[in-house]
Amino acid sequence: MADPLRLGIAGLGTVGAGVVGIVQRHTELLTARTGRTVTITAVSARSRGKDRGVDLSAYAWEDDPVALAMRDDVDVFVELMGGDSGPALDATKAALAAGKDVVTANKAMLAHHGQDLAEMAEAAGRTIRFEAAVAGGIPVIKALTESLAANEITRVMGVMNGTCNYILTRMENAGLPYDEVFAEADALGYLEADPTLDVGGIDAGHKLALLAAIAFGTKPDFDGMRIEGIERISIDDIRRAADMGYRIKLLGVAQRTKDGIEQRMQPCLVPAISPLGQLEGGTNMVVIEGDAVEQIVLRGPGAGMGPTASAVMGDVCDLARGIRIPTFGQPAALLEDATPSRSAQPASYYLRLMLDDRPGTLAQVATILGQNGLSIHRMRQYDHKEQVAPVLIVTHAATPDALDAAMRALETTDVVLVPPVALRIEAE
Amino acid sequence: MADPLRLGIAGLGTVGAGVVGIVQRHTELLTARTGRTVTITAVSARSRGKDRGVDLSAYAWEDDPVALAMRDDVDVFVELMGGDSGPALDATKAALAAGKDVVTANKAMLAHHGQDLAEMAEAAGRTIRFEAAVAGGIPVIKALTESLAANEITRVMGVMNGTCNYILTRMENAGLPYDEVFAEADALGYLEADPTLDVGGIDAGHKLALLAAIAFGTKPDFDGMRIEGIERISIDDIRRAADMGYRIKLLGVAQRTKDGIEQRMQPCLVPAISPLGQLEGGTNMVVIEGDAVEQIVLRGPGAGMGPTASAVMGDVCDLARGIRIPTFGQPAALLEDATPSRSAQPASYYLRLMLDDRPGTLAQVATILGQNGLSIHRMRQYDHKEQVAPVLIVTHAATPDALDAAMRALETTDVVLVPPVALRIEAE
Numbered sequence: 001m002a003d004p005l006r007l008g009i010a011g012l013g014t015v016g017a018g019v020v021g022i023v024q025r026h027t028e029l030l031t032a033r034t035g036r037t038v039t040i041t042a043v044s045a046r047s048r049g050k051d052r053g054v055d056l057s058a059y060a061w062e063d064d065p066v067a068l069a070m071r072d073d074v075d076v077f078v079e080l081m082g083g084d085s086g087p088a089l090d091a092t093k094a095a096l097a098a099g100k101d102v103v104t105a106n107k108a109m110l111a112h113h114g115q116d117l118a119e120m121a122e123a124a125g126r127t128i129r130f131e132a133a134v135a136g137g138i139p140v141i142k143a144l145t146e147s148l149a150a151n152e153i154t155r156v157m158g159v160m161n162g163t164c165n166y167i168l169t170r171m172e173n174a175g176l177p178y179d180e181v182f183a184e185a186d187a188l189g190y191l192e193a194d195p196t197l198d199v200g201g202i203d204a205g206h207k208l209a210l211l212a213a214i215a216f217g218t219k220p221d222f223d224g225m226r227i228e229g230i231e232r233i234s235i236d237d238i239r240r241a242a243d244m245g246y247r248i249k250l251l252g253v254a255q256r257t258k259d260g261i262e263q264r265m266q267p268c269l270v271p272a273i274s275p276l277g278q279l280e281g282g283t284n285m286v287v288i289e290g291d292a293v294e295q296i297v298l299r300g301p302g303a304g305m306g307p308t309a310s311a312v313m314g315d316v317c318d319l320a321r322g323i324r325i326p327t328f329g330q331p332a333a334l335l336e337d338a339t340p341s342r343s344a345q346p347a348s349y350y351l352r353l354m355l356d357d358r359p360g361t362l363a364q365v366a367t368i369l370g371q372n373g374l375s376i377h378r379m380r381q382y383d384h385k386e387q388v389a390p391v392l393i394v395t396h397a398a399t400p401d402a403l404d405a406a407m408r409a410l411e412t413t414d415v416v417l418v419p420p421v422a423l424r425i426e427a428e
Numbered sequence: 429m430a431d432p433l434r435l436g437i438a439g440l441g442t443v444g445a446g447v448v449g450i451v452q453r454h455t456e457l458l459t460a461r462t463g464r465t466v467t468i469t470a471v472s473a474r475s476r477g478k479d480r481g482v483d484l485s486a487y488a489w490e491d492d493p494v495a496l497a498m499r500d501d502v503d504v505f506v507e508l509m510g511g512d513s514g515p516a517l518d519a520t521k522a523a524l525a526a527g528k529d530v531v532t533a534n535k536a537m538l539a540h541h542g543q544d545l546a547e548m549a550e551a552a553g554r555t556i557r558f559e560a561a562v563a564g565g566i567p568v569i570k571a572l573t574e575s576l577a578a579n580e581i582t583r584v585m586g587v588m589n590g591t592c593n594y595i596l597t598r599m600e601n602a603g604l605p606y607d608e609v610f611a612e613a614d615a616l617g618y619l620e621a622d623p624t625l626d627v628g629g630i631d632a633g634h635k636l637a638l639l640a641a642i643a644f645g646t647k648p649d650f651d652g653m654r655i656e657g658i659e660r661i662s663i664d665d666i667r668r669a670a671d672m673g674y675r676i677k678l679l680g681v682a683q684r685t686k687d688g689i690e691q692r693m694q695p696c697l698v699p700a701i702s703p704l705g706q707l708e709g710g711t712n713m714v715v716i717e718g719d720a721v722e723q724i725v726l727r728g729p730g731a732g733m734g735p736t737a738s739a740v741m742g743d744v745c746d747l748a749r750g751i752r753i754p755t756f757g758q759p760a761a762l763l764e765d766a767t768p769s770r771s772a773q774p775a776s777y778y779l780r781l782m783l784d785d786r787p788g789t790l791a792q793v794a795t796i797l798g799q800n801g802l803s804i805h806r807m808r809q810y811d812h813k814e815q816v817a818p819v820l821i822v823t824h825a826a827t828p829d830a831l832d833a834a835m836r837a838l839e840t841t842d843v844v845l846v847p848p849v850a851l852r853i854e855a856e
Contacts, residue, residue, distance in 0.1 A: 294734055
């Protein structure tokens with residue numbers, strides 16, 4: 001039998017503890033399936049004393065993840081610290097420089113530094129695996145990189161942040177306002193230390209940037225993505241969307257257009273009866289379309305100890321089996337710069353405007369929309385008691401640019417009293 | 429760059445032509461992603477003259493697939509002929525003996541001869557890949573074998589025969605009887621040459637046997653599977669199931685129980701609003717449950733030129749990249765004999781009985797059910813004009829053995845005029 005594969009694990013939060021648990025629980029199964037023993041030799045985390053529910057006594061301890069990454073008795077550096085730079089990035093670079101393979105769940109680091117790291121890995125003859133970075137336990141990276149390798153990928157889309165989906169479905173099911181559900185999610189420990197990463201769409205954006213890089217053979221381009229969060233979504237928006245047969249989802253879409261790569265992560269209205277519309281709670285779903293495969297849909301838990309550790313260990317098993325594929329599916333030198341597309345497909349939009357309730361207001365809004373090429377399909381003013389009149393408009397198909405221009409123009413008037421909400425309607 | 433990977437393709441039906449199309453269309457993309465040129469050197473099929481919509485003039489022609497499999501200029505033998513033995517098996521063995529890797533879409537051959545072939549492949553240091561054999565373009569083999577390699581798999585289930593699902597959904601949507609839709613499917617070319625393979629559940633059973641082997645580390649055990657087809661499902665069954673909130677699906681389930689491996693492929697009632705219940709037409713869906721990953725669901729086209737060729741070429745790309753994994757995910761010598769489980773989980777059953785309309789008939793049926801441990805949850809006798817009274821019964825949870833015994837006892841009476849239909853209700 002081949003030599004054992006020795007892991008050094010940096011970061012012992014939920015996922016790290018889950019990985020330790022699998023290695024300890026499934027010793028025989030891992031050996032049968034990979035032909036090698038998978039062992040842990042050393043671990044590292046911020047606090048040594050903390051009880052993590054797993055026995056770490058057999059492993060060497062390193063306070064410094066960089067030191068862990070460079071140990072002679074480590075073959076694979078498992079990076080589960082998080083953070084787009086700092087210790088995670090330092091240790092990952094140190095591991096590659098020292099000739100280790102890397103398995104990571106760190107989407108932020110890869111979205112920002114993936115190209116550099118991929119180049120470093122290839123120069124060192126090593127590989128970076130990151131199935132756990134996108135959509136938890138769902139094998140979307142492997143599906144895209146390997147299973148669909150013979151396809152020209154035309155579109156990748158999906159719901160990839162379980163926390164946002166939890167908040168949106170909880171608001172709808174319990175009829176609670178955003179702030180209240182946000183506080184609930186915080187109390188349950190669902191939010192990142194910086195909650196903007198979740199509710200601002202940034203975490204999901206990092207994931208989409210990685211999928212787009214693999215799908216289109218481009219360098220990860222997080223900065224070229226259009227990102228909007230869910231912070232402005234009100235319970236009223238959710239109810240009105242439901243009245244029209246839609247649900248609101250934080251939806252990511254990446255596709256190749258005639259002038260570049262379109263990447264957007266934004267709350268959208270999707271048909272309530274569609275697979276995406278039916279997603280509840282922390283479940284993720286990714287849809288991949290290719291010229292040969294047509295469309296496949298992958299669904300599963302987007303986070304959590306077991307599912308994320310399953311993905312980390314799937315990568316570890318690949319390394320144990322000797323599988324080595326370039327980080328983004330082809331050599332880093334072949335990845336092209338992604339040109340952000342300006343030709344995004346037109347769509348209908350849902351607009352919620354809070355207007356000053358006086359004569360001429362609606363006319364002024366309608367004029368501005370018309371001047372910017374937005375045609376009104378449906379409009380309804382809701383009952384109200386105060387001076388603020390809620391108006392809901394569904395437009396005919398318009399380009400994102402036209403929508404943006406209209407929104408900017410509306411914000412400069414004195415009749416729109418609250419920043420307007422504009423949500424794309426994805427017919428799917 | 430490494431040497432080209434040279435394919436020899438035996439079988440030029442829809443899928444074979446699709447594979448040729450991808451190799452010709454995506455030369456650059458395949459090279460970028462695998463680091464090698466993927467070429468075709470020789471092909472073989474029953475009829476040389478037939479127009480298949482692709483240019484084969486650059487490839488050598490072999491009338492005999494065995495000769496093709498042994499050619500010196502072939503690295504990978506791509507077997508797309510079908511059939512559980514005969515030329516497909518002969519040629520596959522010849523290829524392995526000659527030191528070729530094999531990519532096949534042939535579930536029948538692997539379900540019956542998978543263990544022998546896996547042993548041959550390993551003895552020769554070669555590998556057999558078969559993503560296209562199960563669920564068309566959906567990467568279920570790779571997900572199970574690689575992505576979830578660190579999981580103890582607890583259950584695999586799904587809808588894996590697009591033709592049956594087409595027939596059942598078409599019957600429901602158009603309100604047509606089985607025979608009429610069967611004839612339609614035949615005219616559309618959806619049926620295998622021997623249609624029993626499809627509607628008898630055998631084709632789907634072959635697929636489930638392969639998934640179970642990977643999931644549980646057992647030799648493929650097609651003979652240990654309980655298989656029922658959809659031939660007895662009537663439009664009335666479909667309507668009554670719908671009235672109760674269910675749809676009828678040909679559902680495969682494989683799970684480890686306390687005394688062995690349970691494998692069954694049978695029409696079941698599943699909740700109409702569940703993901704399985706909503707599957708339309710030729711779409712397949714596979715659900716995989718593991719101790720770490722919890723549950724993932726994969727959905728996509730279960731057949732067709734593009735999707736199946738995509739799966740074949742995904743395997744080819746793996747080989748081009750040097751990925752070699754034992755056929756069923758671990759060395760053939762480690763695969764255990766599968767003991768068919770007798771401890772299948774109890775379930776409610778839907779029974780449709782056509783009874784002789786005379787006094788005492790229902791009492792006799794109720795007695796037989798009671799004697800066999802089947803308790804009645806709901807019973808309804810439908811309006812009728814003839815002497816045959818249709819009776820629908822929904823039982824409380826019962827074991828498959830109890831159900832079988834009751835069905836056998838009912839068939840021996842003279843009051844049940846037509847073979848009864850008994851369908852398991854899967855709560856999911």
